[in-house]
Amino acid sequence: MQSGSTRSQPMGTGAATAESALATATAQLETDPVAALAAAEALLASAPDLLPADFLAGQALRRLGQLEAAVARLSALAALAPTVPGVRWELALAAAAAGQPETAITALEQLTRQLPAVAGGWFLLASQYRAVGRARNGWLADLKGVNAATQDPELVQAALAMHQGKLDAALALLVALPDPPARRLVAEIRWRQGDMPGAIAGLEAVLAQAPGYDMAREFLIRLLVQSNRLPDALGHAETLATSPVDNPGHDLILASVLVHLGEQGRARGLYEGLLACNPGQPQVWQNLGHVLKTLGEQAGAVSAYREAVTRQPTLGEAWWSLANLKTVKLGAAEIAALQAALATLAGTAEPRAEDLFHLHFALGKAHEDLGEAEAAFRHYAEGNRLRRAGIVHDADAFSAEIDATVSTFTAPFLAVRRDGGCPAPDPIFIVGLPRSGSTLIEQILASHTQVEGTMELPDMMMIASRLAARVEAGEFADFGAMMAALTPADRQRLGEEYLERTRIHRKSGKPRFIDKMPNNWQHVGLIRLILPNATIIDARRHPMGCCFSAWKQHFARGQGFSYDLIDVGRYYRDYVRLMAHFDAATPGAAIRVIYEEMVADTETQVRRLLSAVGLAYEPTCLEFWRNDRAVRTASSEQVRQPIFTDGVDHWKAYAGWLGPLSETLGNVATLYPAVPPDLAPI
Numbered sequence: 001m002q003s004g005s006t007r008s009q010p011m012g013t014g015a016a017t018a019e020s021a022l023a024t025a026t027a028q029l030e031t032d033p034v035a036a037l038a039a040a041e042a043l044l045a046s047a048p049d050l051l052p053a054d055f056l057a058g059q060a061l062r063r064l065g066q067l068e069a070a071v072a073r074l075s076a077l078a079a080l081a082p083t084v085p086g087v088r089w090e091l092a093l094a095a096a097a098a099g100q101p102e103t104a105i106t107a108l109e110q111l112t113r114q115l116p117a118v119a120g121g122w123f124l125l126a127s128q129y130r131a132v133g134r135a136r137n138g139w140l141a142d143l144k145g146v147n148a149a150t151q152d153p154e155l156v157q158a159a160l161a162m163h164q165g166k167l168d169a170a171l172a173l174l175v176a177l178p179d180p181p182a183r184r185l186v187a188e189i190r191w192r193q194g195d196m197p198g199a200i201a202g203l204e205a206v207l208a209q210a211p212g213y214d215m216a217r218e219f220l221i222r223l224l225v226q227s228n229r230l231p232d233a234l235g236h237a238e239t240l241a242t243s244p245v246d247n248p249g250h251d252l253i254l255a256s257v258l259v260h261l262g263e264q265g266r267a268r269g270l271y272e273g274l275l276a277c278n279p280g281q282p283q284v285w286q287n288l289g290h291v292l293k294t295l296g297e298q299a300g301a302v303s304a305y306r307e308a309v310t311r312q313p314t315l316g317e318a319w320w321s322l323a324n325l326k327t328v329k330l331g332a333a334e335i336a337a338l339q340a341a342l343a344t345l346a347g348t349a350e351p352r353a354e355d356l357f358h359l360h361f362a363l364g365k366a367h368e369d370l371g372e373a374e375a376a377f378r379h380y381a382e383g384n385r386l387r388r389a390g391i392v393h394d395a396d397a398f399s400a401e402i403d404a405t406v407s408t409f410t411a412p413f414l415a416v417r418r419d420g421g422c423p424a425p426d427p428i429f430i431v432g433l434p435r436s437g438s439t440l441i442e443q444i445l446a447s448h449t450q451v452e453g454t455m456e457l458p459d460m461m462m463i464a465s466r467l468a469a470r471v472e473a474g475e476f477a478d479f480g481a482m483m484a485a486l487t488p489a490d491r492q493r494l495g496e497e498y499l500e501r502t503r504i505h506r507k508s509g510k511p512r513f514i515d516k517m518p519n520n521w522q523h524v525g526l527i528r529l530i531l532p533n534a535t536i537i538d539a540r541r542h543p544m545g546c547c548f549s550a551w552k553q554h555f556a557r558g559q560g561f562s563y564d565l566i567d568v569g570r571y572y573r574d575y576v577r578l579m580a581h582f583d584a585a586t587p588g589a590a591i592r593v594i595y596e597e598m599v600a601d602t603e604t605q606v607r608r609l610l611s612a613v614g615l616a617y618e619p620t621c622l623e624f625w626r627n628d629r630a631v632r633t634a635s636s637e638q639v640r641q642p643i644f645t646d647g648v649d650h651w652k653a654y655a656g657w658l659g660p661l662s663e664t665l666g667n668v669a670t671l672y673p674a675v676p677p678d679l680a681p682i
Contacts, residue, residue, distance in 0.1 A: 018043055018046075018047055018050060018053075021039060021042075021043055022039075022040075022043060022050075022052055022053060022056065024039065025039030025040055025043070025053075025056055026056055029056065029059055029060060029063065030063070033059075033060040033063040033064050034060075034064065036056060036059075036060045037056075037057055037060035037061065037064065039056075040053045040054070040056040040057040040060060041057060044057065051077065051080060051081060054073065054077050055074075055077055055081075055084075055086070055087060055090070057073060058070050058073040058074040058077060058087075058090055058091075058094070059090055061073060061094075062074075062090065062093060062094040062097065067094055067097050067098035068098060070090075070094040070098075071091065071094045071095050071098050071100060071103060074087060074090050074091035074094055075091060075103070077091075078091050078107065082110075083114075085111055085114055085115055085118075088107045088108070088110055088111040088114075089107075089111060089121065091103070091104075091107045092104045092107040092108045092111065092121075092124055092125075092128075093124070095107065096124060096127070096128055096131075101128040101129075101131040101132050102132065104124070104125075104128045105125065105128045105129065105132070108121055108124055108125035108128065109125065112125060112141075112144070116144070116148065117148050117151060118148065119145045119146075119148040119149035119152070119179050119181075120145075120179065121145075122141050122142070122144045122145030122148055123141070123142065123145040123179065123180065123209070123210055125138075125141045125145075126138040126139070126141035126142040126145060126210065126211075126212060129141055130211070136244050138211070138212060139211070139212030139243065139244050140212065140244055141212070142180075142210040142211065142212030142213050143212055143213070143214065143245065145179070145180070145210065146180065146181055146210070146213055146215070149179040149180070149181040149182070150181055152177065152179070152181075152182075154173055154174075154176075154177060155174075155177060155179075155181060155182055155185065157173055158170045158171075158173035158174050158177075158182070158185060159185060161173065162185065162188065162189055162192070167189050167192060167193060170185070170189055171186065171189055174186050174189075180206045180209050180210040180213050180216065181213075183202060183205065183206045183209070184202075184203065184206050184213070184215070184216045184219065186202055187199045187200075187202030187203045187206065187216075187219070188219065190202055191223060196223060196226070196227055199223055200220065200223050200224065200227065200229075203216055203217075203219060203220040203223065204220065207220065207236075211239075212243075214240060214243050214245060214247070214250075217236050217239065217240050218240065218249075218253060220236055221233050221236045221237050221240065221253055221257065224236065225256075225257060225260055227462075228458050228459060228462055228501065230257065230260055230261050230504055231504050233257045233260075234254075234257050234258070234261060237250075237253050237254040237256075237257045237258075238254060240253060240254070241253075241254045248274055248277070248278070251270045251273070251274055252270075252274070252284070252287075254270060255267040255270040255271055255287065258270070259290070259291065259294075261504060261505070262454065262455055262505055262507075264291050264294050264295050265295070267287075267291050268288065268291045268292065268295070271284055271287055271288040271291065272288065275288065279307075280311060281311075282307075282308040282309070282311040282312035282315050282318065283308070283315075285304050285305070285307040285308035285311065285318070286304070286305065286308040286315065286317060286318040286321065288304045289301045289302075289304035289305040289308065289318070289321055289322075290321065292304055293321070293325065298325065298327065298328075301321075301325065302322065302325065302328060305318050305319075305321050305322035305325075306322065309322070309337070313337065313340065313341050313344070314341045314344050314345055314355055314359075315355065316341075316352075316354060316355035316356065316357070316358025316359045316362070317354065317355075317358050319338060319341070319358060319359055319362040320358040320359070320361050320362045320365075320554055322334075322362070323361070323362040323365035323366060324361075324362075324365065324553075324554075329369035329370075330362070330365065330366035330369055331366075331369075331370070332370075334366055335363065335366050335367070335370075338359055338362055338363045338366065339363070341355075341359055342356070342359050342360075342363075345359075353386055353389075353390060356386055357382075357383045357384075357386035357387045357554070358383070358554065359383075360379045360380070360382045360383030360386065361379070361380065361383040361552070361554045363375075363376075363379040364376045364377070364378075364379035364380035364383060364552060365552075367379060368552075373653045373654055376654075377654055377657045380551070380552045381657075383554065384551060384552075384563045384564065387554065387563045388563040388564050388567075391560040391563055392560065393560035393561050393563075393564075393567060395561070395566075395567050395570045395571070398561070398570075398571070398574065399570065399574055399681040401479075401522075402522070402574045402577070402578050402681065403681065404478065404479045404480065405479070405522070405525060405578060406577070406578060406581045407480060408479055408480040408483050408484075408525065409483075409524075409525035409528075409581070409582070409585060410585060411584070411585040411586065413483075413484075414525070414528060414529075414585055414586050417488075417491075417529055418532070419488060420487070420488030420489075420491045420492060420529070420532075421488070421491040421492055421494075421495045421529055421530045421531055421532045422491075422492050422494075422495025422496045422498075422499065422530060422531055423532065423533050424495070424499055424531065424533065424534075425512070425533040425534065425535070425614075426499065426511065426512055426513055426534070427498070427499075427502075427512075427513060427514075427515055427531060427534040427535070428445060428451065428512055428513065428514045428515070428534070428535040428537065428613065429460075429514075429515050429517075429520050429527060429534060429535065429536045429537065430442055430514060430515070430516045430518070430537045430539055431517075431518055431519075431520045431521035431524065431536060431537070431538055431539070431590070432518050432521060432538055432539035432540055432541075432575070433518055433541070433546050433547070433550060433571070433572060433575060434518050434550050434553070434555065434559055434562070435541070435546055435549035435550045435553060436518070436539045436540060436541040436546050436595060437539050437541050437593070437595035437598060437599075438516055438518055438539040439516070440595075440598065441537060441539050441593055441598075441609070442514050442516045443625075444606055444609070444621050444622075445514055445609075445610075445613070445615075445621070446514060447618075447620045447621045447623065448610070448615055448618050448620070448621055449510070449618060449620075450510055450511055450512050450615055451510060451512045451513065451514060451615070452506055452507070452508045452510040452512070452513040452514070453513075453514050453516075454502070454505040454506065454513055454514055454515065454516075455505065455516065456515075456516050456517040456518070457502055457505065457515045457516075457517055458517060459498055459501040459502050459515075460498060460515065460517065460520050460523050460526070460527065461517065461519060461520065461523065462501075463494060463497065463498060463526070463530075464522075464523045464526055467482060467483075467526075468482075470482055483525075483526075483529070486529065491529050491530045492530075494529075494530040495530035495531045498530065498531065502515065512535075512613075512615075518539075519558065519559075521538065521575055521578065521579060522578070524536060524578070524579070524582050524589060524590065525582070528582075528586065528589060535591065535613050535614070536589060536590040536591065537590065537591045537592075537593055537609075537613075538579055538590040538591065538592045538593065539593050539595065540592055540593065540594055540595065540673065541594075541595035541596070542595070542596060542648075542651075542669070542672055542673075543569075543572050543576075543665045543668050543669040543672055544651045544655075544658065544661065544662065544665065544669050545648065545649070545650065545651045546572065546595075547565070547568045547569055547572050547661055547665070548650075548651040548654060548658060548661065549650070549651070550562040550568055551563070551564075551565055551568050551661075565658065565660045565661040565664070566660050566661070566664050568661065569660070569661045569663075569664030569665045570664055570681075572665060572668065573664070573665065573666075573668050573679065573681065574681060576668050576675060576679060577679040577680070577681070579592075580675045580679060583675075591609070591612045591613065593605065593609060594673050595648075596648055596673075599648060602622065603622060606621050606622055
């Protein structure tokens with residue numbers, strides 16, 4: 001409160017002395033509030049109308065915890081000085097601390113009308129609204145506080161530094177800024193620095209301070225999904241969907257989390273609701289198509305994808321999704337539309353790379369459907385070239401990782417670690433390369449009364465990645481030392497963690513469940529250590545057919561090796577040699593299923609598989625296509641019909657262009673299904 005608020009008096013010696021005493025007492029307020037209060041009371045004894053001294057007394061009382069007295073004094077002062085913002089702020093702070101939210105709300109509503117750019121006022125007002133059950137008002141006040149805080153020049157400067165990659169400089173600018181937007185920016189910097197736990201913890205703290213901060217909650221949901229903390233992500237997404245701000249994007253976020261959780265039906269309802277309100281949303285039509293495909297409603301999926309490309313003819317992912325329906329064949333009209341879309345993108349300044357490569361993959365499939373192998377291969381090659389340019393995959397480094405795994409998980413190493421780990425037999429891991437017939441095996445097993453099919457779960461890979469990070473952080477000399485350091489209790493804890501992390505995907509209560517993440521072949525050794533009674537099934541298909549099929553398939557994520565014929569060939573060789581190593585080091589570690597044998601004599605192979613897994617034969621496993629469970633992989637339509645043999649030798653029509661792949665695979669292909677002796681990396 002400024003000295004100009006004092007009652008009018010002559011500026012004589014007494015007034016100058018009072019001003020000096022007031023300045024001295026104010027300087028003591030934070031370090032010695034007792035002295036400040038005494039000085040204020042002394043001034044008031046000689047000058048009862050000295051309002052700045054009255055204000056100082058109220059401030060000192062709050063800092064001393066004498067909250068009721070502070071509220072009473074500041075309330076009286078607010079009536080005398082209604083235009084002084086500092087009085088309203090101090091009164092609000094005292095009332096909030098004293099548990100008098102209504103008094104605080106009155107003061108803060110007046111303050112924010114007078115000074116709407118003061119973010120702290122809005123955030124405190126939001127907390128007081130929530131204290132009296134006015135949640136909607138609190139949410140809106142938080143959002144106004146966020147809007148006010150983002151005008152802070154220091155915050156703008158910090159955000160600019162962050163986007164320029166000057167992360168330390170940005171953090172330095174944010175140290176003194178306590179508002180939620182500054183704390184959210186700190187969390188983003190932590191995330192950019194690779195500190196995911198720190199980023200998530202920071203965002204959780206921000207939302208504890210400002211629950212109505214929608215953008216912070218959106219960011220937190222994104223990070224929780226990336227960390228596979230799906231139940232937490234769902235809770236926040238459902239909260240976000242109740243925001244008083246009418247934002248259709250909130251329903252899209254909720255639907256995305258539901259899809260990750262396998263709750264396709266709920267996601268479908270959200271997409272259909274959004275389209276009922278506004279049908280002109282190609283991305284939402286595309287998302288609906290994905291859900292309907294997963295649910296096995298192929299006709300609906302086709303219709304949704306066509307709606308998407310009708311509204312946005314250059315939407316490459318929707319075109320590829322339509323083409324990628326294995327039971328749909330595109331014709332001359334679709335090829336013309338795809339070529340027109342490419343021409344449109346060519347005329348734009350910066351066409352999106354993902355539209356371009358998706359369109360080429362779709363054209364490849366369209367020409368393939370017409371039996372035009374040369375044109376199909378040309379478009380597949382261009383799509384792969386464009387996709388590979390945006391992928392980080394080091395085949396040499398990957399082979400070195402497999403070398404380290406082979407060197408670590410020797411027969412003696414595994415033999416002395418038979419004890420330990422979580423003994424639960426629940427998981428059935430189906431591993432191998434994508435496009436190896438793993439979805440067929442999954443659907444057969446998931447048709448058994450004792451087995452639940454889930455999806456490609458990332459949890460084992462995330463546990464392995466976390467362990468590897470300890471080596472990268474210098475905690476262990478190398479991968480082998482880190483694995484050797486795991487005690488029986490450590491291994492049991494990790495196995496139990498895996499079961500707990502995957503529990504959210506188990507809906508039926510069946511005793512066994514399938515994890516069909518193909519890349520888990522890299523972690524067979526870890527699985528054996530932490531889940532010694534789990535079942536591992538190695539789904540294997542002819543190297544040429546499997547690799548070519550993977551190369552011409554655009555994957556949504558996670559298969560960076562598949563966009564180059566040499567890379568995919570090397571990856572297949574690394575896979576075969578590691579699995580051969582485990583065959584020798586711990587016989588029976590994996591049950592091998594040869595795709596071509598399964599297709600040629602299904603009943604015999606199904607009976608053999610069920611016996612190996614420890615399950616009684618059930619006829620429903622031979623009628624797997626009748627199972628209406630959701631299937632999220634590229635083969636989802638194929639496993640909804642009886643087995644057919646069309647794809648077994650499909651690669652041979654393209655053999656003339658597959659020289660690099662054939663040469664890379666070498667005797668792994670020529671000796672298949674046998675494994676070459678002394679298989680070495682290229």
